[in-house]
Amino acid sequence: MLRIFAITIAVLTAIVAVTxxxxxxxxILRQIRRRRRETLAAGxxxxxxxxxxxxxxxxxxxxxxxxEDAWKAAEPGALGLLGKLRGExxxxxxxxxxxxxxxxxxxxxLRSRSRVRRARAAQVLGDLELRQAVPELCRLLTDRHAxxxxxxxxxxxxxxxxxxxxxxxxxxxxxxxxPSLLATHTLVQFxxxxxxxxxxxxxxxxxxxxxxxxxALGLLGxxxxxxRVARVLREDAMLDVRVAAATNLGRLGTxxxxxxxxxxxxATRPTALRAAAAxxxxxLGAPSAVEALVALLHDExxxxxxxxxxxxxxxxxxxxxxLQDVLDVDRADALDRGAGAHAQPSSAAAHARxxxxxxxxxAETPADLVAAG
Amino acid sequence: MSVEVVRQILYAADSxxxxxxIALNSSYLVxxxxxxxxxxxxxxxxxxxxxxxxxxxxxxxxxxxxxxxHNEGPGIVPSVQAxxxxxxxxxxxxxxxxxxxxxxxxxxxxxxxxxxxPRVVPxxxxxxxxxxxxxxxxxxxxxxxxxxxxxGGKSDALNVGINLARHPLVCMVDADSVLDPDALLSVAxxxxxxxxxxxxxxxxxxxxxxxxxxxxxxxxxxxPRRWLVRVQVVEYLxxxxxxxxxxxxxxxxVVISGAFGVFRRDLVVKIGGMAHDTVGEDAExxxxxxxxxxxxxxxxxxxxxxxxxxxxxxxxSLRVLGRQxxxxxxxxxxxxxxxxRMVLNPRYGRIGLLALPYYVAFExxxxxxxxxxxxxxxxxxxxxAINLDFAxxxxxxxxxxxxxxxxxxxxxEEISFHRYPRWTDLLRGVVAAIIENFGxxxxxxxxxxxxxxxxxxxxxxxxxxxxxQGFETIPADADAxxxxxxxx
Numbered sequence: 001m002l003r004i005f006a007i008t009i010a011v012l013t014a015i016v017a018v019t020x021x022x023x024x025x026x027x028i029l030r031q032i033r034r035r036r037r038e039t040l041a042a043g044x045x046x047x048x049x050x051x052x053x054x055x056x057x058x059x060x061x062x063x064x065x066x067x068e069d070a071w072k073a074a075e076p077g078a079l080g081l082l083g084k085l086r087g088e089x090x091x092x093x094x095x096x097x098x099x100x101x102x103x104x105x106x107x108x109x110l111r112s113r114s115r116v117r118r119a120r121a122a123q124v125l126g127d128l129e130l131r132q133a134v135p136e137l138c139r140l141l142t143d144r145h146a147x148x149x150x151x152x153x154x155x156x157x158x159x160x161x162x163x164x165x166x167x168x169x170x171x172x173x174x175x176x177x178x179p180s181l182l183a184t185h186t187l188v189q190f191x192x193x194x195x196x197x198x199x200x201x202x203x204x205x206x207x208x209x210x211x212x213x214x215x216a217l218g219l220l221g222x223x224x225x226x227x228r229v230a231r232v233l234r235e236d237a238m239l240d241v242r243v244a245a246a247t248n249l250g251r252l253g254t255x256x257x258x259x260x261x262x263x264x265x266x267a268t269r270p271t272a273l274r275a276a277a278a279x280x281x282x283x284l285g286a287p288s289a290v291e292a293l294v295a296l297l298h299d300e301x302x303x304x305x306x307x308x309x310x311x312x313x314x315x316x317x318x319x320x321x322x323l324q325d326v327l328d329v330d331r332a333d334a335l336d337r338g339a340g341a342h343a344q345p346s347s348a349a350a351h352a353r354x355x356x357x358x359x360x361x362x363a364e365t366p367a368d369l370v371a372a373g
Numbered sequence: 374m375s376v377e378v379v380r381q382i383l384y385a386a387d388s389x390x391x392x393x394x395i396a397l398n399s400s401y402l403v404x405x406x407x408x409x410x411x412x413x414x415x416x417x418x419x420x421x422x423x424x425x426x427x428x429x430x431x432x433x434x435x436x437x438x439x440x441x442x443h444n445e446g447p448g449i450v451p452s453v454q455a456x457x458x459x460x461x462x463x464x465x466x467x468x469x470x471x472x473x474x475x476x477x478x479x480x481x482x483x484x485x486x487x488x489x490x491p492r493v494v495p496x497x498x499x500x501x502x503x504x505x506x507x508x509x510x511x512x513x514x515x516x517x518x519x520x521x522x523x524x525g526g527k528s529d530a531l532n533v534g535i536n537l538a539r540h541p542l543v544c545m546v547d548a549d550s551v552l553d554p555d556a557l558l559s560v561a562x563x564x565x566x567x568x569x570x571x572x573x574x575x576x577x578x579x580x581x582x583x584x585x586x587x588x589x590x591x592x593x594x595x596x597p598r599r600w601l602v603r604v605q606v607v608e609y610l611x612x613x614x615x616x617x618x619x620x621x622x623x624x625x626x627v628v629i630s631g632a633f634g635v636f637r638r639d640l641v642v643k644i645g646g647m648a649h650d651t652v653g654e655d656a657e658x659x660x661x662x663x664x665x666x667x668x669x670x671x672x673x674x675x676x677x678x679x680x681x682x683x684x685x686x687x688x689x690s691l692r693v694l695g696r697q698x699x700x701x702x703x704x705x706x707x708x709x710x711x712x713x714r715m716v717l718n719p720r721y722g723r724i725g726l727l728a729l730p731y732y733v734a735f736e737x738x739x740x741x742x743x744x745x746x747x748x749x750x751x752x753x754x755x756x757x758a759i760n761l762d763f764a765x766x767x768x769x770x771x772x773x774x775x776x777x778x779x780x781x782x783x784x785x786e787e788i789s790f791h792r793y794p795r796w797t798d799l800l801r802g803v804v805a806a807i808i809e810n811f812g813x814x815x816x817x818x819x820x821x822x823x824x825x826x827x828x829x830x831x832x833x834x835x836x837x838x839x840x841x842q843g844f845e846t847i848p849a850d851a852d853a854x855x856x857x858x859x860x861x
Contacts, residue, residue, distance in 0.1 A: 005766035012773040019780040020803060026787050027799065076420070083425070116417050123421035150566060151421045179568050181432040219431070302495040350493045357490040361514050 037073045044074035048081055048093075056085075056092025063096045071100065079127050094128050103130055110136050118143065119151040126155025134161045141171040146178075153178045157186030162193040169197065169213065173206045180212050187216035195222045202228050207238040214241065218248025226252055230260040243276045250280025258286045265292050267299075275303040282311025287318045294322050297348035309351035313359045320359050323352040376756075383749060383758035387767065390746045394771040397735050397742075401611065401778045404619030405785060411622045412679060412789035424558050427565055428462055434542050434568070435463040436561055436635065439534030441527050442468055442548035446475040448686065449548055450484045455589030456546065457485075457510075457517055461557040466517050467534045468548070472502070472524025477548075481519050485510040492518075492537065498646025500532040501525050507537070527631070528647035528654040535646050538638055545655070546683065547632040551581055551591055553681035560635045560678045572662055572673045573636045575621075575629030577614050579792070580606050581684035591684045596798040601694065603805040604813050605687045611782040614679060621677035625728035627663065629675070631655030633683035640665075651711065653704015660712050663724045680790055695820045702824030705737055710828065737825065740818035746771075747815060772810040779806035 044066050051059040066074070082093055097103060102124065109121035110133075122140060125133040133155070140152035149171070156164045165187060172183055187194055199222070201213040214232065217225045229252070233245035246264055249257040261284070264277035278296055281289040289311075296308035312319035330349035337343075345353060427433050438456055442449055449468075456466045470478045481487060492507035502525030510517040520533055535543055542561055546552065553559075560576040583597035596603055613630065620626045629636075631654065644665045647654045659675060666673045688694040709716070709732060716733060718725040750767065753759040759767075783802050786792070793799060 002762055002766065005763070005770060008770050009766060009773065012770065012777060016773065016777050016780060019777065019784055023780070023784050023787050023799065023803070026784070027791070027796075030791065119418070119421045146567075147418065151423070154423055154426050179565055181430070181434070181565055181568065185426075185430045185432050215432070302493070302497070306493065306495075347493075350491065353491045354493050358509070358514055361488060361490070361509065361511060 040070045040073035041077065044070050045077055048074065048078055051093065051096075052081060052085060052089055055087075056089040060092055060096050060099075064099045075102075079124070082127050094130075097128055103128055103133070107133060107136060110140065115143075115145040115148050118145075119148045122148065122151040122155045126151075126158035129159050131159055131161055134159060134164055138164050138167040141167055141178075142174070146176055149178050150182060153182055153186050157189035160189045160191060162190040162197070165190050165194040165197040169201050169204070169209055172209045172212060173204070177208070180208060180215075183212050184215040184219070187212065188219045192220055192222070195220060195225065198222070199225045199228055202232055207236075207241050210236065210238075210241045211244040214244040214248045218251035221252060223252055223254050226254055226256050230257070233260050233264060239270055239272060243272050246273060246276040246280050248280075250283035253284060255286065257284055258288055262289060262292050265296060271301045271304060274299075275301070275307045278304060278307040278311050282307070282314040282319075285315060287315055290315060290318055290322050293319070294326060297326055297351050298346075305347060305351045306354075309355035310358075312352075313355040320356060323356050323359075326352040327356070380756055380758040383753040383756055386745075386749050387753045387759055387763075390742060390749060391767055391771065393742050394746070395774065397739060398771075398774040398778050400731065400735055401616065402781065404623075405611065405615040405778065405781050406619075407622045408615040408618035408679070409785040409789070411618050412785065415679060416789060422562070424555065424562065427558055427562055428460060430462065433462045434561060434564055435465075435540035436461065436542040436544050436557060437534070437538035437540040437638070438464060438466045438544045438546055438557070439531055439538065440466060440468045440546050440548050441471055441530035441534065442473065442477050443471040443524070443527070443530070444473045444475045444477060445548040446473070446477045446480055449477050450480050451586055451589040452548055452551055453481065453485070453517070453589075455551050457513075458554075458589065459552060459557045460554045461561070463540075464544075464557065465515060465539060467537050468517070468519045469530040469534045470519060470521045471527070471530040472522060478519065478521055482508070485517055485519075486512060487517075487519055488514075490514070494520075494533065495536050497642045498532045498535050499649075500529050500536065501649065502529050502533070504533060526649070528649050528651075531631075531654070532646040535638065535641055541638055542635050543638045543641060544635045545631055545633075547685055549686045550578070550632050551586055551589060551684045552633070553683070554590065556633070556681045556683055557635075559681050560633070563674075563676055563678065564635070564637070567674065570672055570674045571637075571676065572640055572666060573629055573634060573659060573675045575617060575626065575659075575675075575677045576633035576635070577617075577677070577679050577682045578609065578630050578632045578685050579614075579682045580609055580687040582687055582689060584684060586684075594792045594798075595795065596793060596801045597687070597689070599689050600805065600808065601691065601813075602687050602689050603801055604809045605694075607779050607783065607802055607805045607809060609687075610786055611779050615782050615785065617677045618679050620728065621675075623723065623727065624674070625723045625731075626675045626677055627660050627724060627728045627732065628656040629659050629677075632685050636662075651704060651707040652700050653708050656704060657708045657711065660708055660715070660724075660729075663721065664712060664715060667721045667724065682792075691816070695816075698817055698820040699824035699827065702737075702740065702821035703828040704824075705732065706825040706828035709733055709737055740821035740825075743814065743818040744822060747818075775810055775814075776806055779809065 047059055047062050047066070051063060082090065085093055106121040106124040109117045112118050112121070118140065122137060125137065137152045137156050140148055143149050143152065153168065156168065168183060168186060171177060187198060195217065198213040198217050202210055204210055210232065214229060217229060229245050229249055233242055233249060236242050236245065246261060249261055258281070261277045261281050265274050274296070278293060281293060293308045293312050297305050299305045299308070309323065312323050327349050330346050334343035440453065440456065453466065453468060468481060487508035488511045490507050490509050494504050502523040505521040505523065508519045518537060520537065522530065522533055531545060542564055544557060544560065556576060560574045563571045563574045580597065580602060581591060582602045583595045584591045585593035585595070596606060617626060617628065634655065640662060641658070644661050648657050648661070651657045662675065688697050709729065712729070715721045715725045716729045750759070750764055754761060754764050780803070783806065793802065
């Protein structure tokens with residue numbers, strides 16, 4: 001037993017010493033590597049900044065001629081710069097990347113066995129906004145690894161080619177699809193040319209697809225899709241989809257959205273839908289909704305009353321006047337009951353007071369007066 | 374004959390304790406190695422992680438950062454400053470002043486020009502105290518809300534914050550925390566990447582003592598001046614950073630620190646918010662979340678983000694450290710007792726079969742075994758059950774293995790995040806890993822046993838006062854003048 005202990009102690013001592021030494025070696029190596037990279041990257045970095053300052057008119061040959069090891073050290077910075085440049089300078093820097101063969105290499109890497117390489121390649125192609133890469137990136141939408149699919153979707157969004165819209169929508173109808181918010185953002189990046197595809201997809205049997213398309217249509221401000229979105233709000237079987245329809249009718253900002261949204265406030269509708277419709281009416285800025293929203297201030301559900309009060313606040317002077325009326329009526333009722341000026345306000349009055357206080361702060365008026373009132 | 378039996382029993386007990394130490398340290402080592410793989414995975418993906426895209430996207434899920442504060446006067450302003458200037462597209466900060474008797478609220482009111490708003494506080498999750506007033510920052514009412522309430526404890530304060538939260542994600546942060554600028558992006562990102570499954574994400578907490586804080590940001594990471602805190606630095610590294618990352622990799626994370634964690638608000642509301650009946654409310658919430666989601670057969674994930682971080686002030690005196698550790702261990706005992714039906718229950722998958730049994734065997738019982746070793750090994754020596762050669766070798770192997778585990782943590786930290794750039798700090802870390810074994814672990818075990826005993830005896834929980842020193846804080850403009858000269 002003691003012999004086993006002795007051997008164990010010797011082995012432990014050796015491992016502890018090696019680990020301590022390894023910590024020191026790792027630090028030294030990292031510092032050497034960092035200094036080497038800094039030295040290598042210094043020249044290319046100066047050249048890149050001069051190139052960007054010249055709006056990409058001068059220095060592209062110099063950038064293409066940079067030795068491979070120095071370029072590799074500077075490449076993360078160059079990719080970062082790519083995201084910051086616009087117009088001619090961006091195109092000129094992209095051309096440098098293309099002439100250095102980076103896009104070709106990335107296209108090849110999209111078929112690599114390593115998922116990290118595939119994802120990195122997709123990221124680079126997205127940064128380069130290379131339209132030729134769209135078919136290959138669309139292929140990655142069905143990659144077996146979720147992280148690769150996610151990067152492919154982001155890259156497609158950067159490129160912004162609406163041709164990919166349908167492939168992206170179709171990829172949502174799979175097990176373990178890409179996140180809805182990411183898909184929505186990418187579809188928005190495709191621009192108004194994707195509206196027809198998005199509108200058509202509102203009839204898709206998968207609820208998630210319909211919800212994503214509604215969000216994208218709302219963010220694109222696709223007023224042409226108003227009737228279809230209103231129909232989804234009225235008829236869709238899934239509550240989440242109807243809530244998305246209500247929210248995005250508010251984003252469309254057209255008068256035609258008021259009527260379907262007001263109907264969605266009816267007490268028989270689900271709470272989440274009524275709260276979303278109230279918020280959307282505030283987003284629309286439709287003064288004709290004031291009466292319906294005031295009625296909601298008395299709602300037993302906190303979210304509905306809260307959203308209605310803040311929608312009224314956002315409606316401007318008419319909405320705020322309505323909120324003040326609710327407060328005044330509540331105070332008068334309290335006085336009639338003999339409860340006095342410091343009586344506990346009703347739930348509707350409490351919501352109105354909160355919204356008015358925030359409105360007062362926004363208008364840089366002393367909120368204390370409103371709060372105290 | 375009976376003396377021989379006692380000797381045999383003592384020998385067996387000492388051997389069992391030895392085996393326990395080996396198993397305990399081996400389990401740490403496995404978790405640390407798993408964490409090492411996870412860090413490698415994380416770093417290899419940093420170039421395409423998409424944090425910038427998340428920051429730019431108008432659809433990134435907004436977050437409510439809830440900061441419960443009780444007598445946090447010395448550090449509250451830099452903390453809230455940092456929290457209101459995080460790199461995140463849309464979020465609000467809700468500070469809940471839980472009946473402070475110091476100038477916590479006055480500091481906030483003066484610095485952020487607070488103005489009272491008659492907010493309606495819903496009761497979606499229960500709270501027992503009375504909300505006195507709600508305030509917002511005049512310049513930015515959408516971003517900062519401060520609630521004043523009567524004292525009701527941390528859980529109660531968090532529940533008030535959850536009720537007032539307007540966003541789908543809630544991030545719970547301690548008031549003495551200083552967050553890295555990208556910290557919120559980092560812990561909220563998994564919700565964007567996998568929104569259907571991610572239920573909660575914990576962030577790593579590191580120790581801020583000794584670090585230089587400028588404008589509410591940790592700009593210069595240093596080892597603390599006191600050895601007591603230095604030992605806690607390596608302990609946090611091993612147990613929190615590495616241990617929790619390892620558990621996250623195994624799909625068995627049951628502790629998300631109350632100092633920094635993000636949860637889906639709808640789920641927190643569904644399970645009733647923070648529990649009032651435990652001092653380990655942060656871990657209890659996670660265990661209850663597992664309980665709820667496993668019972669419904671949901672496909673979900675509770676994960677841990679290792680970088681960037683939240684920085685917190687660690688206790689710098691034995692008295693405060695003792696209170697903290699008693700409370701932590703009491704929390705573990707309460708949670709394991711409350712959710713005992715989950716332990717070894719296949720219905721709860723890895724949580725029931727792996728994580729919770731591990732917590733019983735290697736977290737709850739560890740200080741008892743440590744103290745037992747301190748008694749039984751000398752007793753064995755006295756009774757001649759073991760000889761001196763056995764005893765010192767026993768101690769050397771047990772503590773040597775512990776030292777190795779901590780050094781491996783330091784090694785992985787050096788490879789991956791290397792947050793301590795100075796050679797002297799590296800050396801101090803190694804020395805702290807050694808001295809941790811002499812006195813610190815043993816006194817910790819005493820406090821932990823006391824904490825567990827308090828839980829089992831049902832003694833009422835008392836929230837100790839943490840004497841905040843505040844950080845070494847320098848205004849941003851002053852630093853611009855002095856910074857270059859002050860750095861090595």
